[in-house]
Amino acid sequence: MDVKRQVKIERVAAEVAGNGTPVAKAPDPKLGYDRIPVDRYISRDFMKLEWEHVWTKVWLLAGRSDDIPEPGDYICSEIGTESVLIVRQPDGSVKAFHNVCLHRGNRLRPVGIGHGAENFQCMYHHWTYGLDGAIAHIPDKSSFPQGCPPGGRIRPLPAGEWGSFVWFSLNPEAEPLLDYLDPVHAHLSPYHFERMRMVRDVTVEWDCNWKTSVDAFNESYHVQGIHPQLMWYLDDVNLQIDCFGKHNRYLIPFGTISPRKDLPSQIPPPIQYMMEKAGMDPAEWDGPMTAIRKAIQRHMRNHGQAKGRDYSELNDDQLTDDYHYMIFPNVTLNTHADDLMLFRQRPHPDDPDKMYYDIWMFELPDSEKDDPDEEYRRPKHQFFRYGDKSIGLVLDQDAFNLPNVQKGMHSSGFQGLWLGDQELRIRHFHSVLDQYLQQGGAL
Amino acid sequence: MDLGLAGKKAIIVGGARGIGYAIAETLAREGCELAISARSADAVKDSVAQLKRYDTRVVGGAVDVKKPDVYRKWLAKAVEQLEGCDILIPITSAGGGVGSEKYWEKAFEVDVMGPVRAVDVVLPHMAKQQSGSIVLLATTSAGEAMGGPQPYNAMKASLITWGKQLALAHGKDGIRVNVVSPGPIEFGGGNWEMIKDTMTKFYDATLRQQPLGRFGQPEEIARCVAFIASPAASWVNGAHLTVDGGFTNRTHF
Numbered sequence: 001m002d003v004k005r006q007v008k009i010e011r012v013a014a015e016v017a018g019n020g021t022p023v024a025k026a027p028d029p030k031l032g033y034d035r036i037p038v039d040r041y042i043s044r045d046f047m048k049l050e051w052e053h054v055w056t057k058v059w060l061l062a063g064r065s066d067d068i069p070e071p072g073d074y075i076c077s078e079i080g081t082e083s084v085l086i087v088r089q090p091d092g093s094v095k096a097f098h099n100v101c102l103h104r105g106n107r108l109r110p111v112g113i114g115h116g117a118e119n120f121q122c123m124y125h126h127w128t129y130g131l132d133g134a135i136a137h138i139p140d141k142s143s144f145p146q147g148c149p150p151g152g153r154i155r156p157l158p159a160g161e162w163g164s165f166v167w168f169s170l171n172p173e174a175e176p177l178l179d180y181l182d183p184v185h186a187h188l189s190p191y192h193f194e195r196m197r198m199v200r201d202v203t204v205e206w207d208c209n210w211k212t213s214v215d216a217f218n219e220s221y222h223v224q225g226i227h228p229q230l231m232w233y234l235d236d237v238n239l240q241i242d243c244f245g246k247h248n249r250y251l252i253p254f255g256t257i258s259p260r261k262d263l264p265s266q267i268p269p270p271i272q273y274m275m276e277k278a279g280m281d282p283a284e285w286d287g288p289m290t291a292i293r294k295a296i297q298r299h300m301r302n303h304g305q306a307k308g309r310d311y312s313e314l315n316d317d318q319l320t321d322d323y324h325y326m327i328f329p330n331v332t333l334n335t336h337a338d339d340l341m342l343f344r345q346r347p348h349p350d351d352p353d354k355m356y357y358d359i360w361m362f363e364l365p366d367s368e369k370d371d372p373d374e375e376y377r378r379p380k381h382q383f384f385r386y387g388d389k390s391i392g393l394v395l396d397q398d399a400f401n402l403p404n405v406q407k408g409m410h411s412s413g414f415q416g417l418w419l420g421d422q423e424l425r426i427r428h429f430h431s432v433l434d435q436y437l438q439q440g441g442a443l
Numbered sequence: 444m445d446l447g448l449a450g451k452k453a454i455i456v457g458g459a460r461g462i463g464y465a466i467a468e469t470l471a472r473e474g475c476e477l478a479i480s481a482r483s484a485d486a487v488k489d490s491v492a493q494l495k496r497y498d499t500r501v502v503g504g505a506v507d508v509k510k511p512d513v514y515r516k517w518l519a520k521a522v523e524q525l526e527g528c529d530i531l532i533p534i535t536s537a538g539g540g541v542g543s544e545k546y547w548e549k550a551f552e553v554d555v556m557g558p559v560r561a562v563d564v565v566l567p568h569m570a571k572q573q574s575g576s577i578v579l580l581a582t583t584s585a586g587e588a589m590g591g592p593q594p595y596n597a598m599k600a601s602l603i604t605w606g607k608q609l610a611l612a613h614g615k616d617g618i619r620v621n622v623v624s625p626g627p628i629e630f631g632g633g634n635w636e637m638i639k640d641t642m643t644k645f646y647d648a649t650l651r652q653q654p655l656g657r658f659g660q661p662e663e664i665a666r667c668v669a670f671i672a673s674p675a676a677s678w679v680n681g682a683h684l685t686v687d688g689g690f691t692n693r694t695h696f
Contacts, residue, residue, distance in 0.1 A: 004631075228640040262632025265460070266538040269641050283543035288483070 001237055003259035009238045010294060011251075012315045020190040020313050021323065022183075023251070026242040031427045035416035040433075041209040041409045047352045054329055054436045055080055056170040059180045061331050061344055062086050063113065064198060064360075065164045067378070068094070072117040072131055075166060076109045081349045083107055085120065086159050086168050087131050096159035096168040097133030102149040112381065129154060164194035184247045184325055190313035191335050196362035201381045203358045204391060206399060208406035210330065210345040210355040211433075215417075216398050216405075217324075217332045217343060218425040220252060224260055226397045231258035232268035234322070243428040246328040250425060254336075255293035255320040263289050274320070277338075279303050279368075296320050300337065308367030311337055326425065328432050339363045353406055357399075359391060447674035449474030453530035454521050456508065456561050459486040461633050462580065462625065463534045465661030469669045471497035475530070478521035480506045500525070508535050508557035509549075518564040527572065530672045531565045533558035534580045538634065539595040550594035555601055562609065570616040576672045579606045580664075581624040583687050599624075603683050610681030619680040621671045626687025629658035654689035663688075 014024040040046045062077040062084070074087040076099055083099035085108065099108050101122035108120045108129070119136055121128040128137040133154035138144065158169040160177035162185050167177055178185055206213060216222070223236035230236065235253040237260065242249050255274050257263060267275070271292060272282040278300050285292065297316040304311045311319060314337055325333040334341040340362040348354035365376075382389075386399050408414060419427050448470060458467040458479030467479050471494045479494070481487045484505035491503040502524045506517045522528045535557035540546035558579055569575025584590065585600035603622050610620040627649055629635040635658055639646045650658065667686045670676055685691060 229643075232637055232641050261636075264632055264634060264637045265536075266540075266634055266637070268637050281543050281545060283540055283545035283549065 001259070003237055004262050005259045007235060007238055007256075007259040007290070009235055009253045009256070011240070011253075012317045017315045020315055021187045021318065023315060023317070025240055026244060028241070028424060029243050029428060029431070031424070031431050033419070035418060036427070036430050038409050038414055038416040040430075041212055041406070042352055044350075044352055047347065047350075049437055050347070050433075051080055053439075054433065055347065057174070057436060058171070058329055059158075059160075059167050059169045059174060059177055061327075062096075062159075062166045062168050065161050065166055065194070067113050067198075068115075068166065070116060073113075073115045074109070074117060075113055076111050077168065078111050078346075079170070080347055082170060083111065084157060084168055084170070085109060085133070086166055087117070087133075089131055094159045094161060094166055095132050096157040097154040098157065100154065101127050101129075102135070102154060103127045103138075132156075163188055164196075181247075181327065183244055184249075184327055187249070187323075188325065188333070188335060190318075191337070191340070192310075192313070193340055193362065195310075196340055196364050197376055198360060198378055199363050200359060200361035201379050202391060203356055203381065203383045204399070205348075205383075205385045206355050206357050207353060207386060207403040208355060209352050209409075210347045211429075212402055212406050212409070213343075213345045213355055213357055213398075214326070214330060214332070214429060215423075215426045216402060218248070218250075218326060218429060219423045220250070221420065221422040222401075223258070226401050227394055229270065230394065231261050232264075233257070233270035233274065235259065241424050243425065246432045247326060248425045248428050249323060249325045251317070252322040252324060253293060253317070253320070254322055255296050257289060267292065275299075279307075293320050304337075306368060309338065309364055326429065328429065337364075338366075359395070444675060446473055446670060448669065448672075450476070451529040451673075452476045452478075452525040452527050453532065453672070454478045454480075454518065454525070454528055454561070454565065456480050456506075456518075456531075456533040456557060457535035458532075459483070459490040459503075461630055462628060462661045462664050463532075464490055465665035466532055466534070466668050467494055468497075469662065469665040470530070470672070471499050471501065473669060473673075474499060476500040476525050478502045478504070478525055480504045480508075480517060480521075482507050508560065509552045511556075511560060514557075514560055515564055518561055522565065522568055528565050528568050529572075529575055531561055531569075531575070531577045532580070532668060532672065533561040536580075536595070536599075539590055539593055541591045541593045547594040547598075550598040554595065554598045558602060559605075566613065566618070569618045570613070573617040575616075575618040576674075576676075577606075577609065577618065577620045578668050578672050579603075579620070579622045580668070581606075581622050581683070583624050583626040583685060583691050585624060586685075586693065587691050607681050607683070614680055619677075621676075621679055621681065622683045623664065623668050623671065624683065624685045624687070625659060625664045626685070626690035627653075627658045628661055628664060630661050633661075652690060657688070659686070659688055 017023040063075040068088045071088050071090040074085050077084050084096055085099045086094050086096045089095055106122050106124045108122055119128050119130055126139050130136045135148050135152050158174045160167050220236040223230050235256050236258050240251040267282050275282045278296050280299050297319045300319040319337045323335045330345040332343040342360040344358040346356040390396055453470050453475045455463055455467050457463040459481030467477055476499055487503040487505050491501050494501040504517045506514050508514050535553050537549035537553035579602045581599045581602045584596040606620050606622040627635055664686055671679055
């Protein structure tokens with residue numbers, strides 16, 4: 001490795017982590033070193049295969065449970081050419097069905113979140129459906145001597161909730177949600193995402209394949225290339241990669257300086273910011289730069305309660321580090337004790353060179369800093385095209401890079417991804433994708 | 444021109460990295476015997492090992508200048524190890540920081556009292572031998588705004604005043620005291636390298652203000668410090684030399 005210093009990162013031991021998020025290193029899968037063929041990023045045929053064998057088979061993230069607390073609240077979620085309504089039922093459960101009127105195919109609702117629907121009435125001819133998708137009323141029903149469409153309802157789809165998130169599947173035969181998420185749901189429950197509040201809800205259309213984006217967040221090898229500032233507060237070299245079944249993760253130490261950099265004589269501004277956020281005064285720090293990460297952990301452990309934060313289920317490393325999970329095929333979770341930065345990558349309906357990149361940010365309330373008189377307001381969803389607005393420095397750096405990667409992949413001089421060990425999660429992701437394609441369905 | 448540095452005995456407080464190390468290296472190359480200090484034992488060990496390739500006596504110590512007793516002891520020991528002291532260059536700094544009162548305390552302890560304590564220990568030896576040269580390191584940020592109002596700038600400014608008065612007071616003993624103020628200096632592990640990555644706009648804006656289109660390098664400060672410290676600069680006393688590639692705006696009449 002091209003480093004300037006040998007760094008030994010102190011990690012919590014598996015015994016200490018107890019019943020919380022497991023920290024033990026999972027054995028690396030033996031996935032070889034073959035090229036990942038480039039076709040899958042640029043070919044429409046491959047896109048169709050993906051639709052048939054992946055998108056219509058897996059569980060998909062639709063939104064937040066607390067966006068639809070009451071019966072009749074719903075999320076209208078789009079994936080590829082499909083649009084789905086996920087609706088809170090009077091019994092508190094969620095049900096999903098296609099967002100389409102069985103009469104002439106009109107969409108019942110626009111994409112987004114809605115509240116307090118008593119039914120779903122089509123704008124076109126006022127066909128009306130109940131909260132469960134069953135036909136409730138057809139105007140002039142006697143003019144349909146053939147009766148109503150078979151089944152008398154819009155086709156239901158599997159739906160469920162986990163971790164304060166709402167999920168659905170286009171696959172009527174989908175395995176139970178928790179089986180699908182296994183074991184990641186158990187890993188993430190100590191974070192209690194349900195205690196966090198959404199602070200950002202953005203969708204950006206990017207000019208790249210959805211997997212080009214997934215890959216970009218599954219390795220830290222690119223930090224030295226396009227995120228030089230990150231090397232001043234995280235260790236992009238000493239991270240732990242774990243692959244679990246369909247899903248994977250890496251654990252990146254934060255609050256420490258990359259071994260690719262000489263130790264500076266002053267605390268880098270981003271680490272100062274981390275210290276301040278934890279309630280420490282960086283000016284007070286008199287120890288070595290390499291001891292700051294553990295000091296932040298100790299400080300948060302001792303002072304979290306004053307901010308109304310319960311870290312009891314998290315291990316010390318989780319108080320600083322990024323436990324970075326990927327739920328197959330398209331959800332990336334940067335989990336931290338106080339916040340969650342979630343990305344969802346969705347394919348474009350028909351163009352392999354485009355995708356939708358959703359950014360959802362969540363934060364724990366801070367009882368010390370939050371104004372008790374100011375009511376929390378969920379941010380409005382924003383949609384724009386790449387380049388129209390900044391999405392923050394780090395993500396802008398990724399966003400700037402990815403269209404060029406996508407263009408490059410069309411080159412006749414490029415046959416596919418040549419991956420190294422630091423990119424094991426990418427290789428793992430593609431091997432799971434391949435298994436779906438080969439088996440034509442759920443694993 | 445022979446600087447006359449061969450065989451001179453120099454103490455550099457904060458000599459393991461950046462400008463301090465560059466000064467140590469320049470003096471070693473000129474044949475000075477050296478005592479260097481830094482806070483980190485590893486850094487001192489590495490620097491001493493590297494400086495020894497110039498085939499001169501080099502000793503080092505891991506010392507925190509904020510601990511007066513240990514620090515003074517080390518200084519006395521350094522004089523003893525070198526069997527005298529002709530040149531003193533105390534360059535320790537706590538660096539910048541805005542806001543907390545703690546930054547004032549640190550800057551006072553490290554940037555001001557670091558040099559003050561060293562001068563106190565070394566002066567009697569220099570007076571006894573009726574010769575000596577002290578160079579203090581200030582900054583262009585003492586004279587022109589940089590990075591907001593902060594203790595670093597103000598505390599470094601005090602060295603310019605104090606340095607001049609030291610020069611007036613001890614000239615009779617053959618001791619010269621001068622101050623060098625570097626402008627922004629960039630090197631691996633230095634603050635400007637970090638600023639380049641983490642505060643890119645500030646870095647770029649500062650770079651645009653450089654008449655020569657680049658930041659300075661530690662060696663470019665070290666050569667000036669070595670000259671002023673050397674017998675070749677025997678008539679330079681009480682001077683304040685700005686070494687900044689023309690970065691500062693003010694014209695000195």
